[in-house]
Amino acid sequence: MITPQERFALACFAKNIWKHGVQQDALIIDGGCYIGASTVALAEGLKRSDLPESERHGRIWSYDLFRTTPAMSEHYLKGSGLKAGDSFRAIFERNVSNYADYISVQAGDIQLAPAPSKAIAVLFLDILWSWDCTVFVGRNFYPRLEADHSLLVHQDFVYPFYPWVILSVGQLTDFFAFAYNVEYSSVVFDVTKRIRERDIDDPRNIPLPAALRIYDTLIDRLEGWHQGAVALGKALYLASLNRIAEARQLIDEIAVKFRNEALVMQYVDSIRLYCDSAVSQGKPVPLDQGVGI
Ligand SMILES: C[S@@+](CC[C@H](N)C(=O)[O-])C[C@H]1O[C@@H](n2cnc3c(N)ncnc32)[C@H](O)[C@@H]1O
Structure with a gap:
């Protein structure tokens, strides 16, 4: 691995x-x-x-x-x-x-x-x-x-x-x-x-603006596809807080900007599905509930 x-x-x-x-x-x-x-x-x-x-x-x-x-x-x-x-x-x-x-x-x-x-x-x-x-x-x-x-x-x-x-x-x-x-x-x-x-x-106690600043600082620090992968993480984090419209807008922007980067695009569908399921179920599944099961 x-x-x-x-x-x-x-x-x-x-x-x-x-x-x-x-x-x-x-x-x-x-x-x-x-x-x-x-x-x-x-x-x-x-x-x-x-x-x-x-x-x-x-x-x-x-x-x-x-x-x-x-x-x-x-x-x-x-x-x-x-x-x-x-x-x-x-x-x-x-x-x-x-x-x-x-x-x-x-x-x-x-x-x-x-x-x-x-x-x-x-x-x-x-x-x-x-x-x-x-x-x-x-x-x-x-x-x-x-x-x-x-x-x-x-x-x-x-x-x-x-x-x-x-x-x-x-x-x-x-x-x-x-x-x-x-x-x-x-x-x-x-x-x-x-x-x-x-x-x-x-x-979990970090206020949202501070959390988004942490993501943005890191994205600036990275290069190439790494930026896109972490930016998708920011979108997923927003989605996990039920901020689905903001998450979807960010995913769309990333999918355009990194459309030729397979290492970014590999994650896009599953993060979109996470948003879709949050909408259909009325709330997002906590992200750590889905790991290792
Ligand atoms: C991605 S794998 C590690 C891969 C490994 N470092 C390698 O080089 O192939 C993650 C591992 O973390 C273990 N793990 C996850 N949560 C754990 C926990 N709370 N306590 C102990 N092990 C845990 C899983 O069993 C899994 O084997």
Whole structure:
């Protein structure tokens, strides 16, 4: 589920982060390891790092529900024999077997699993399927990041369907600086200031004008099709607040402007359908109700 560029970037961070002042016993977090692609990328980098072999052990904490969703059983894990609800942990274990000593598996809901006990060197997040989970991770993981040394990587950033990712980071511009967009979806952030638990507000409470400003600032910061994908996220966010006319107008503008960008157009129909269904049902379905079911 990650691109070759993302795989390369994760390996690079896990290899080199130790030379840049981070605590030498800090952890690497793979939040949402699925069947292991991101864990393997991080482990490959860690193996090439200067850390002694014994100090690599248990260094990567991989979190996942390991629970097959209907979409996984119908598409991504088709042919595995797994049905919705089954555990896919055995596939993960097989895929990461060359690096088993490096990995500490945290199975189950991240909101109930052990939170990191040490500083976090690299926090890779591909797990934020809801507003609640985003607030939880913000309060329990972000304070373990070290200012000027750690990295935060959001895999689902240039992606229209998770407004909580965009808005929660947009609330924290005093603490995170946009560093780099890794094709296709990941964005890497530098940590500019230590975060405390009390700095994390629920992004559902952001007043609409401020939320739209967060989107607009980010869209300006991105380039090409990435702008269109995040602009569609803004439209979907408006639709989720039942502002269907504004959402539809924005979708129409984006569909014209990015008509030759397949990576933008791939999302348009489903966001239009979301608007249609909100109108026919009288209200929009909360966006996090549709994830992972
Ligand atoms: C897009 S996949 C991750 C892909 C993975 N990083 C890779 O490189 O292939 C997202 C994962 O997050 C997990 N997940 C979602 N919500 C979770 C939660 N609350 N606790 C633990 N895992 C969760 C899902 O089970 C899923 O495997």
